[in-house]
Amino acid sequence: MPDASGQRKLTVLVPFLNEVQNLPMLYERLSAVMATQPEALELLLVDDGSTDGSAEWAAAKAKEDPRVRLLRLSRNFGHQIAITAGMDHAGGDAVVIMDADLQDPPEVIPDLLAKWREGFEVVYAVRRSREGETWMKKFLAASFYRVFRAMAKVNVPMDAGDFRLVDRKVVEALREVRELHRFMRGLTCWVGFRQTAVSYDRAARHGGETKYPVWKSARLAVDAITAFSASPLRWTVGVGLVACLVGLLWSLELVVAHFTNPGGYERGWVSVIAAIVFMGGVQLVSIGMLGQYVSRIFEETKRRPLYFLRDQPPTR
Ligand code: UDP
Ligand code: MG
Secondary structure, three states, X not given: XXXXXXXXXXXXXXXXXXXXXXXXXXXXXXXXXXXXXOOEEEXXXXXXXXXXXXXXXXXXXXXXXXXXXXXXXXXXXXXXXXXXXXXXXXXXXXXEEOOOOOOOOHHHHHHHHHHHHHOOOEEEEEEEEXXXXXXXXXXXXXXXXXHHHHHHOOOOOOOEEEEEEEEHHHHHHHHHOOOOOOOHHHHHHHOOOOEEEEEEEEOOOOOOOOOOOHXXXXXXXXXXXXXXXXXXXXXXXXXXXXXHHHHHHHHHHHHHHHHHOOOHHHOOHHHHHHHHHHHHHHHHHHHHHHHHHHHHHHHHHOOOOOOOEOOOOOOO
């Protein structure tokens, strides 16, 4: 809501896990940037179970500067849930989501705000370049976005991380989505509204270590795909059909060989083993894929709250 003077408010939502080396610098740079903008700032820091003193730093800052708010989750719930908690509590007319490690430079925010003032409701910050990341991570990220777009039929922009601005309307829409395995990048795209992108150069981490090793990124990728697409299940049907067809043709060949070349069909221990191993593999992969979906159904049916706040009694 614009306040009495008509000034609108921007919430900058920063989920963090052990970022004590980065938060002070983030605060400084953000304050400097927002001093040049007409919107008021609300810096909403979401502590995702930090143990390195960053939450204590944030708590002290929140006491000293009324623009800063701290939300502490009761333990580490993961980046996507921390963003969700922030969305649930953001008070601004627009929300910018950004990492705490200064890989998303606060200096890009005026570009995001400019597009928002033009009337766009989702403004992605798309990476023109990525500094200080391994080629493996860049390669996997680039492949993931392409596969996800093809499978999920959701046009997530290539190479956009979580850094983006969303309007209040989008925040309200996202609050309605309570699924457990959430891929916020996909969801902000899926909700619709007027969307656009600005590009920026992604910096290297300012301090500390990445909290997203390759295995965690891979898990997020699986969550993203299973939450948005059932096509892996359809593929298993396709693979199964192809395997049946190959088996059928092979049997036909054996029958024909029986008559045209009596005695010759006994060749093939190796091919029998190959067939068994191949079919075993296909079946296990299919069951595994099915299992991914079933386990997600199981987790959704429990209907647990997505997170708890450390300093407040549970509300839902
Ligand atoms: N983060 C979090 N909870 C987690 C893991 C990460 O809140 O369980 C935060 C982290 O502090 C950072 C952001 O999510 O602000 C992105 O993490 P990171 O920079 O480690 O990921 P990368 O940029 O290396 O992909
Ligand atoms: Mg980072």
